[in-house]
Amino acid sequence: MVTRIVDLRSDTVTKPTEAMRAAMAAADVDDDVLGTDPTAELFELELAKVMGKEAAVFVPSGTMGNLISVLVHCEVRGSEVILGDNSHIHVYENGGISTLGGVHPKTVKNNPDGTMDLQLIEAAIRHPADALYYPTTRLICLENTHANCGGRCVSVEYTDRVGELAKRHGLKLHIDGARIFNASVALGVPVHRLVQAADSVSVCMSKGLGAPVGSVIVGSKDFIGKARRLRKTLGGGMRQVGVLCAAAYVALRDNVRKLENDHRNAKIFSDGLKQIKQLTVDSTSVETNMVFFDIVDSSFISPEKLCQLLEKHGVLAMPASSTSVRLVLHYQISESDVHYALTCIKQVINQVLNEVGQNGGA
Numbered sequence: 001m002v003t004r005i006v007d008l009r010s011d012t013v014t015k016p017t018e019a020m021r022a023a024m025a026a027a028d029v030d031d032d033v034l035g036t037d038p039t040a041e042l043f044e045l046e047l048a049k050v051m052g053k054e055a056a057v058f059v060p061s062g063t064m065g066n067l068i069s070v071l072v073h074c075e076v077r078g079s080e081v082i083l084g085d086n087s088h089i090h091v092y093e094n095g096g097i098s099t100l101g102g103v104h105p106k107t108v109k110n111n112p113d114g115t116m117d118l119q120l121i122e123a124a125i126r127h128p129a130d131a132l133y134y135p136t137t138r139l140i141c142l143e144n145t146h147a148n149c150g151g152r153c154v155s156v157e158y159t160d161r162v163g164e165l166a167k168r169h170g171l172k173l174h175i176d177g178a179r180i181f182n183a184s185v186a187l188g189v190p191v192h193r194l195v196q197a198a199d200s201v202s203v204c205m206s207k208g209l210g211a212p213v214g215s216v217i218v219g220s221k222d223f224i225g226k227a228r229r230l231r232k233t234l235g236g237g238m239r240q241v242g243v244l245c246a247a248a249y250v251a252l253r254d255n256v257r258k259l260e261n262d263h264r265n266a267k268i269f270s271d272g273l274k275q276i277k278q279l280t281v282d283s284t285s286v287e288t289n290m291v292f293f294d295i296v297d298s299s300f301i302s303p304e305k306l307c308q309l310l311e312k313h314g315v316l317a318m319p320a321s322s323t324s325v326r327l328v329l330h331y332q333i334s335e336s337d338v339h340y341a342l343t344c345i346k347q348v349i350n351q352v353l354n355e356v357g358q359n360g361g362a
């Protein structure tokens with residue numbers, strides 16, 4: 001009988017706090033499609049200010065935030081976007097920019113730290129004056145923190161250099177900032193400075209910040225005007241959305257300060273995993289709330305099997321590859337939960353080792 005749940009599958013699993021639920025219940029609402037929901041307006045103004053941009057629009061998900069941003073920047077037929085081959089937009093968003101927006105993705109290899117070599121980005125750019133048979137590059141996308149690169153932070157210096165490169169070539173820069181507040185806290189750089197070079201940012205309120213639903217796109221007034229219209233086209237126009245914005249407002253107010261503790265717990269987890277000889281973890285890559293670890297010999301236990309056995313102890317995690325597992329820390333995971341999960345991982349590995357009759361143990 002499982003009496004304790006430690007959910008490390010993702011920071012998308014965070015549930016609304018009592019303060020969020022109270023704010024949702026008390027929210028002053030009206031019809032946001034008619035532009036009159038006061039709580040939505042208040043929250044959008046606040047987030048635009050925090051991010052240092054002119055305007056903002058609330059959207060149901062980070063996927064829609066990225067989709068709308070790419071499609072507004074690439075509204076001319078035959079447009080191409082340069083993005084990481086391991087980016088969330090390219091890997092986990094159903095190819096929406098192409099299937100719904102007709103935008104052509106031009107991938108550049110992501111480095112382990114989440115960046116793309118500037119020379120490779122520049123080499124990938126295709127200009128309108130180029131050969132008739134080329135698409136035209138109109139946008140570069142970055143991701144900060146970078147989820148598939150272990151939640152690594154992209155520095156403000158690198159972001160600024162990509163912004164300069166984009167401007168030099170008449171391109172726009174979008175940042176998938178699903179976890180931009182994690183990057184800001186880990187780098188010690190104010191979030192508005194971190195995204196200063198970007199023309200648009202999609203910010204998730206529903207991950208480490210803990211709101212139940214939603215993301216926000218920030219950018220210029222003109223850009224957000226087009227984004228709001230495209231949101232409606234995509235069926236994302238919401239009526240009394242102030243109920244959700246009220247929770248997002250509380251998340252912004254209360255939970256940014258909790259991110260540092262998530263990063264601390266990730267480090268504690270990573271250090272504990274290093275003590276288990278059947279596992280390897282690159283602790284230098286643990287910069288924020290994610291920990292990826294490899295099973296040294298996945299022939300004795302696969303990531304899927306390990307996650308299945310851990311679930312019997314109430315520890316929930318997700319395989320990241322055929323040899324690795326991803327753990328994501330969030331403010332509903334305590335340090336005690338971290339130590340409990342580590343104990344369960346050791347127990348499961350010893351259990352399997354005993355079953356296969358091997359010597360040694362975790």
Ligand SMILES: Cc1ncc(COP(=O)(O)O)c(C=O)c1O
Nearest residue numbers: 012061062063064088147176178
């Ligand atoms: C880096 C990144 N971008 C975008 C998204 C999409 O957000 P959503 O799940 O709200 O569509 C996610 C994950 O959820 C993500 O990890």
Ligand SMILES: C[C@@H](O)[C@H](N)C(=O)O
Nearest residue numbers: 009010011012092147
């Ligand atoms: C899986 C992915 O879409 C999600 N953003 C996560 O990190 O959990």
